Amino acid sequence: MPTSYEFVDGVTSDISFVARADTLEGLFAAAADALVSATVEDPGSVRELEDRPLSLEEPDLELLMLCFLNELIYLRDAHELLLRPKELRIHREGSPRLEARLVGERFLPQRHRSETEVKAATAHGLRVATGAGGWEARVTLDI
Amino acid sequence: MAAPAGLRRIGPATYELGTDYRPGMRVPVRVFAGEKLLGEMDDQVFVQAANVATLPGIVEASFCLPDAHWGYGFPIGGVAAMDIDSGVISPGGIGFDINCGVRLVRTNLTWREVKPRLRELMDSLAARVPAGVGSRGNVRVSRDEFCEVLESGAAWAVRNGYGTPEDLEHTESGGCFAEADPERVSERAIERGFRQIGTLGSGNHYLEVQVLRPDGVHHAELARAFDLDVPEQVVVMFHCGSRGFGHQVATDYLQTFLRAMPKQFGLPIVDRELACAPFTSGPGRDYFAAMCCAANMAFANRQVILHRIREVFSKLFRRAPEELGIRNVYDVSHNTAKIERHVVAGVERRLLVHRKGATRAFPPGHPELPAAYRSTGQPVIIGGSMETGSYLLAGVGGGGSSFFSTAHGSGRRMSRSRARKLVRGAELRDRMEKRGIVVRAASLRGLAEEAGLAYKDVDEVAEAAELAGLSRRVAYLVPVGNVKG
Numbered sequence: 001m002p003t004s005y006e007f008v009d010g011v012t013s014d015i016s017f018v019a020r021a022d023t024l025e026g027l028f029a030a031a032a033d034a035l036v037s038a039t040v041e042d043p044g045s046v047r048e049l050e051d052r053p054l055s056l057e058e059p060d061l062e063l064l065m066l067c068f069l070n071e072l073i074y075l076r077d078a079h080e081l082l083l084r085p086k087e088l089r090i091h092r093e094g095s096p097r098l099e100a101r102l103v104g105e106r107f108l109p110q111r112h113r114s115e116t117e118v119k120a121a122t123a124h125g126l127r128v129a130t131g132a133g134g135w136e137a138r139v140t141l142d143i
Numbered sequence: 144m145a146a147p148a149g150l151r152r153i154g155p156a157t158y159e160l161g162t163d164y165r166p167g168m169r170v171p172v173r174v175f176a177g178e179k180l181l182g183e184m185d186d187q188v189f190v191q192a193a194n195v196a197t198l199p200g201i202v203e204a205s206f207c208l209p210d211a212h213w214g215y216g217f218p219i220g221g222v223a224a225m226d227i228d229s230g231v232i233s234p235g236g237i238g239f240d241i242n243c244g245v246r247l248v249r250t251n252l253t254w255r256e257v258k259p260r261l262r263e264l265m266d267s268l269a270a271r272v273p274a275g276v277g278s279r280g281n282v283r284v285s286r287d288e289f290c291e292v293l294e295s296g297a298a299w300a301v302r303n304g305y306g307t308p309e310d311l312e313h314t315e316s317g318g319c320f321a322e323a324d325p326e327r328v329s330e331r332a333i334e335r336g337f338r339q340i341g342t343l344g345s346g347n348h349y350l351e352v353q354v355l356r357p358d359g360v361h362h363a364e365l366a367r368a369f370d371l372d373v374p375e376q377v378v379v380m381f382h383c384g385s386r387g388f389g390h391q392v393a394t395d396y397l398q399t400f401l402r403a404m405p406k407q408f409g410l411p412i413v414d415r416e417l418a419c420a421p422f423t424s425g426p427g428r429d430y431f432a433a434m435c436c437a438a439n440m441a442f443a444n445r446q447v448i449l450h451r452i453r454e455v456f457s458k459l460f461r462r463a464p465e466e467l468g469i470r471n472v473y474d475v476s477h478n479t480a481k482i483e484r485h486v487v488a489g490v491e492r493r494l495l496v497h498r499k500g501a502t503r504a505f506p507p508g509h510p511e512l513p514a515a516y517r518s519t520g521q522p523v524i525i526g527g528s529m530e531t532g533s534y535l536l537a538g539v540g541g542g543g544s545s546f547f548s549t550a551h552g553s554g555r556r557m558s559r560s561r562a563r564k565l566v567r568g569a570e571l572r573d574r575m576e577k578r579g580i581v582v583r584a585a586s587l588r589g590l591a592e593e594a595g596l597a598y599k600d601v602d603e604v605a606e607a608a609e610l611a612g613l614s615r616r617v618a619y620l621v622p623v624g625n626v627k628g
Binding site: 039040112 | 185212215216219239240276277278334335344345346387390391393397398401415416418555556557559561585586588589628
């Protein structure tokens with residue numbers, strides 16, 4: 001499934017990105033890629049050595065996106081893990097529910113060149129929407 | 144970018160937007176700035192400040208300081224005071240990096256003495272004060288000890304050998320917010336923070352070696368009172384906050400407030416970024432107690448970094464820190480909410496003052512100032528961009544018009560992504576080196592985002608703060624070395 005993200009102008013002190021994908025699952029994966037790209041210079045250098053399950057349930061898709069990214073930030077800061085979803089499923093009946101298998105590795109300064117330590121994903125201008133072109137999300141990361 | 148049509152000038156470097164600017168405003172927006180700074184402010188600054196003016200319990204006005212720029216929820220460079228009984232507390236009015244702040248450290252050393260050793264000095268400072276993604280501090284504490292840090296702030300550090308009691312006297316609130324309660328913070332916040340004491344972080348955080356040139360003295364008497372009394376004096380300024388701990392506290396409570404606003408408080412979520420809770424509610428008090436813990440983590444963090452600076456200078460110049468005269472001039476907080484007494488319409492009231500990207504600036508005679516600064520007014524530090532310089536200022540009597548608050552930095556005028564498109568980190572580093580500023584950066588992309596062109600003119604910010612009667616300039620400090628997160 002085609003997915004992409006690009007960093008865009010937004011809040012002057014922070015970083016905003018727009019992620020796009022054909023599917024909702026692809027959109028969350030693209031947002032995770034954007035987060036890893038903001039954190040380390042070469043996201044491709046992150047190997048799949050660690051494995052973590054993740055389950056989240058939130059009242060709507062935007063809060064689900066917010067909590068998903070903040071979960072990845074927590075895992076990086078508290079457990080030094082750079083993670084992305086390997087498998088991801090979103091159930092939209094009732095409150096949206098996310099089930100994912102996250103893979104990645106520990107942040108190693110000698111292997112991963114540091115970019116920015118993202119403090120949090122914020123609700124500022126947060127948008128998750130679908131249209132003719134597929135799914136799109138806009139997220140602002142506090143730097 | 145253009146100021147809104149309804150903005151009218153009401154004083155030197157002071158402008159006001161009436162409550163008719165946007166629906167629901169309870170108070171006006173008041174902007175402190177010169178004409179050029181006003182023109183450089185993002186349109187969203189005025190929109191955000193007007194949104195803040197709609198919050199329950201806001202008193203007097205929603206304030207924008209001369210360095211104001213578009214932030215998350217509230218503008219950065221914003222001040223909002225809420226009535227204790229009827230007002231709200233909002234994480235967006237404090238920021239994710241709770242008690243991000245700046246500390247200025249003076250030495251007896253002159254530029255002539257330091258210049259030949261500058262590269263060694265910057266290498267040692269970069270090694271002893273970890274910066275960048277995943278940086279871990281050299282202070283090992285258990286989970287229980289970390290809770291002591293959260294309760295005691297900088298005093299914990301001094302008790303454990305990282306500094307002196309005089310350091311605490313020269314720190315805002317003595318380096319401790321007394322209302323802290325570690326029971327109100329999550330395990331996740333503790334997990335993120337307990338290995339990060341003594342670290343700088345990234346983004347706009349830095350540690351700078353600076354020089355006070357003779358032409359940088361704006362007020363000689365106050366400069367002497369602030370311990371800046373050596374010709375070509377070398378000082379150290381650093382900027383950092385509560386690290387992952389504070390970020391998680393903000394994240395936790397934002398999510399709590401968003402869930403509780405419609406159900407528990409009956410407050411509509413007009414904008415998620417303005418999530419808030421009545422200050423007297425359970426979640427409101429819990430967040431305040433947790434926010435105070437994060438403020439204390441930040442004070443302890445900066446206290447340990449001061450200790451590392453003393454160690455580095457002492458080792459390199461082979462003299463004891465006391466002999467080198469390494470003393471804390473002052474430590475100011477930027478991102479906090481504090482209970483303070485202020486006179487509003489002739490009546491003294493207890494208010495919860497949110498300062499986001501703003502510095503408290505108490506005037507001479509204020510009872511909360513330490514004896515050393517009771518007659519001078521509070522030292523205020525405005526950190527400029529790493530390519531230009533920074534200011535030391537002092538609080539003044541006129542500052543009551545902003546609940547004794549002034550600017551905190553030069554303020555961004557360009558987004559990070561735009562700065563990255565215009566500047567290459569390696570070229571910037573080389574250019575700064577040619578100009579005599581030694582750079583040690585954890586990330587070249589991060590360095591590019593912090594280029595001088597991304598910031599407003601710090602001279603104009605400091606001047607506007609003085610013209611508006613919020614603070615007065617004391618000294619201008621020039622960077623010669625920078626450790627960048």
